[in-house]
Amino acid sequence: MDKFFLVTLIIHITAGATALLSGLGAILFRNELKHHRKFGKVYFWCMNIIFFTAIYLSLAKSNIFLFCVAFFTYYFSLTAFRSLKLKQLHLEQKPLLFDWIIEAFFGIMHLAFTVLAIYLFINKNISFGIISLAFGLLGLRGNYSTIKRLRKKIRYSNYWLIAHISGMLGSYIGVLTAFLVNNNRWIHAPDLLVWLGPAVFLIPLIVFEVNKRKREIKAIPLKK
Numbered sequence: 513m514d515k516f517f518l519v520t521l522i523i524h525i526t527a528g529a530t531a532l533l534s535g536l537g538a539i540l541f542r543n544e545l546k547h548h549r550k551f552g553k554v555y556f557w558c559m560n561i562i563f564f565t566a567i568y569l570s571l572a573k574s575n576i577f578l579f580c581v582a583f584f585t586y587y588f589s590l591t592a593f594r595s596l597k598l599k600q601l602h603l604e605q606k607p608l609l610f611d612w613i614i615e616a617f618f619g620i621m622h623l624a625f626t627v628l629a630i631y632l633f634i635n636k637n638i639s640f641g642i643i644s645l646a647f648g649l650l651g652l653r654g655n656y657s658t659i660k661r662l663r664k665k666i667r668y669s670n671y672w673l674i675a676h677i678s679g680m681l682g683s684y685i686g687v688l689t690a691f692l693v694n695n696n697r698w699i700h701a702p703d704l705l706v707w708l709g710p711a712v713f714l715i716p717l718i719v720f721e722v723n724k725r726k727r728e729i730k731a732i733p734l735k736k
Contacts, residue, residue: 517572524565531558532691535684542721552680559589559683577643578690580625584647585686587618591658592679598661599672607662615659622651643707650711654682670729674722681718685710
């Protein structure tokens with residue numbers, strides 16, 4: 513095995529394990545700000561390492577689904593991180609060019625996953641087609657929500673918190689999915705279960721937390 517590949521793999525696995533644990537810590541301590549921030553910072557910087565190492569590893573081994581998961585996971589963690597920097601959009605704050613570049617670049621990738629799903633369905637690869645379609649549509653849904661927020665189409669004054677919760681939990685779906693897939697040689701679970709199980713488990717938590725935050729605060733009066 514190539515030494516550079518091996519070193520990259522070790523860094524990727526280490527960052528992945530750390531992200532898995534720190535992400536869980538951030539979820540468990542989501543109502544204790546001091547601890548939540550510490551776990552969250554570790555999680556986000558691990559996601560940066562995971563993304564760039566995963567791109568190299570997936571291209572080196574022609575692993576298209578590691579490639580897809582890397583983009584899906586990093587997009588949601590990145591937009592969740594940026595949401596903390598964009599708390600004044602309902603006032604005079606404007607998103608940076610960087611924020612629009614994120615949406616354009618990852619939006620193209622999510623659309624590509626959807627197109628790939630159609631190709632896989634045509635070629636009778638139903639299981640992986642469903643997987644690719646799920647990541648593509650979830651990603652595009654994230655693009656839609658974020659673009660609305662960047663365009664100041666805002667209903668709740670804690671919109672930044674709602675975006676942060678949705679994004680970080682969305683990215684954790686990718687982290688948990690990658691862990692299960694990479695260890696399925698010992699788990700021996702059906703492909704659909706390891707690929708979509710984390711989404712089925714965590715999306716209800718996202719819905720619950722988002723609805724909870726919406727009930728806590730009044731909607732911002734729309735400008736006439």
